[in-house]
Amino acid sequence: MEYKAHIRVRNLSVSYGTEQALKDVTVDLPEKKITAIIGPSGCGKTTLLKSFNRLIDAVDGIKVQGEVYLNGDNIYGPGIDVTHLRQKMGLLSQRPYPLPMSIYDNVAYGPRIHGIRKRRRLKEIVEHYLRESSLWDEVKDRLHTPASSLSVGQQQRLCLARGLAVEPEIILGDEPTSALDPTASQRIEEKFLQLKAKYTIVVVTHILRQAIRLADYVVFMYLGQLIEHGPARKVFENPQEELTRGYIKGVIV
Amino acid sequence: MHLIRGLQDKLARISMLALALFAGLLVFLMAFGLFLRSRPILDSIPLMELLLSSSWHPLKGEFGLFPFLTGTVWVTGVSIVIAVPFSLLCAMYLAEYAPVSIREWVKPLVDLLAGIPSVVYGICGVLIIIPLIKDHLAPLFGSFSTGYSVLAGGVVLAVMVFPIIIHVCLEVFASVPYEVREASLALGATRWQTTKKVVLRKAMPGILAAFVLGLSRAFGETMAVLMVAGNVARVPRSLLDPAYPLPALIANNYGEMMSVPLYDSALLLASLLLLVVVLFFNVLSRLVLIRIERGIQ
């Protein structure tokens, strides 16, 4: 099975001060598929993910070498507008972080920033993306209450709606279900499976079963190095590397 | 669209940086401004003479600051001697002994004490402390006093610096890890022994810093002292003598200073002296406190 690459990582190395978080990573992530980045904690999964939307820029003493191509443009190249780049990627973090405003304003935040002022249009957008993240029915009567009043699971879906409302091409998930209960996690996973028809999804997870349930493509990292990557079935059923085999069997935690 | 937004962001960054720079340099700006204005008097009278002469006759061109310096030192000294034991005991009680309910009640009250304006302190000094000294304390020692004295200034200042010392001490105590106390208690020490031998010892640099911060606040406090210290330009000999602290001198003479040559320069030099002394104390104690804060992280 051939994949069309959406994000292409070339010789990416990232270090914080003296500590090397990523070592010479080269990988292609397929378009409109779910890619799971797996590996034991501290292996550089999250660093790799955050290098895609350059959120790692804000970290102290960070050094980035190598290239990441999005649609053929190197996002670490000169003349790249970081805010524009980030708009193309929605992020779901480990814990949901709704913005300190109402439910409605959370979803409208991105579109407003990007220049949509008409109230009718904003209303349509908010409703559309709240439906898209299956939250609409639960919140349609209290759109103007604070987002902080929602349950954690609802907050995570709100964050998804908020991310989708800026019309990204890619959804990045940084262990997006780790703060949720099993039911809420399941809803997010179902959502991902529906959304991959329209978006490229990259999920960092430390739950192997989740990766098996979701992933079309798997990237296995260990101590900052890319050990193995390939179609999910192939990696899970017939891993080529000793380390991968160990991790999948639960020997390496 | 996002070009403009990027530009806004950059402009905001530059103006914020400029403001931060201004705030960071304000101390130096103040010292420099006051220094420029003190130049005329420094050029005509040597600094040592200004500091050590007791002769204060602005009309004759004599600007000896010695009585005011000693007045400040006396008043500040008395206030610290009173404030230190009480605030330390209170801080120890709140941090180590008091049940949460009492702590939650007392802390806001201490904060409130810090918020009371210094003229109100002054008025209370005039209404309570002055008569007390004049009618009861001075006769007790067989001497006469108007009540407006070093002691009155010291007592009022002591109450004013209570909240500062307590506040900083509480933060310092909170920085001592709980495990240290547990370790001592587990060895069979009583609570007081633990507080004395472990907590106090660990917190000592911070406590000293708290004292110095309180001291420097007392050193520069103006209105309350102005109202109760008596303001006689003589070197005080006893607690019941009046004093004329430096800040009171500055505040009291703003009206006439522009009409006498060098007078304004002398007063701004006095402000500069205050600033330099207070800066010295503050830098010292803040450095200690930063060390402690780093220690926690």
Added chain:
Amino acid sequence: MKLRTVEEKLFQLLMIAATILIVTSLVVILVTVLVKGLPALRLSMITQIPKGGFYLGKEGGILNAILGSFYLAGGATILAILISLPIVIYFNVYASKGSVFVNLCRFSLDVLWGVPSIVFGAFGFTIMLFFGLRASLLGGIIAVALLILPVMSRAMDEVVKMVPRDLLNASYSLGATRLETSVKVVVRQALPGILTAVLIAFGRGIGDAASVIFTAGFTDAIPTSLMRPAATLPLAIFFQLGTPFPEVQERAYASALVLTIMILVISIVSRILTRSFTKHVIK
């Protein structure tokens, strides 16, 4: 073994005694101001400006000083917000964490916090000499704004510091710039703390006398322009107390009561505000 317990009890007693003494001193201050001020307090005091011979015991009130203090502290607070908020946002959003420059600025502000208000007054006075300003509302506003700048900015800094990094990242990943994130997310998240910082600073501004003594002057009229002198409540108290007439001195007590009530109200309001503005805050 017994000595140990005696020592324990003794010090516990001393600590409680010290705490009671300190709380008592607050109570004594409040009671004194109330008992001395209340009998002399007349409605006319807070609704009229001084008439001729007010400081000799004749008719009038201190409305000029009350309003003057509000204008002055209000103006200074606004000016200080305009400086503090950008600084604090720079510290916590723009600058990289652990920046030496930022830490030096914080240190400098901490040190500035300890500088006596009379020195701010004297410095304000040198600024005014430099620009050829006379004692005026504007001069007072500048001196008081500088005086409350360290209090306000460090108090704001402490709350803005607490805004979770991930909340910023959430906003960035929607394509917001740092400025947009600061204005729409950081300020909202930290709003209760920012309001408290503003009120603390306002309270300090309204109660301070030493910094305005050089800079704002004093007048019996209600200030009508930034360039005119302005009376302030603490100075009005000081001047009234300084007269040899008992009836004027009593008015000083009443004025002190007014000032104390204002400070108490500010302190209570800041506590209430802090609670009621937390509905949007993300925990």
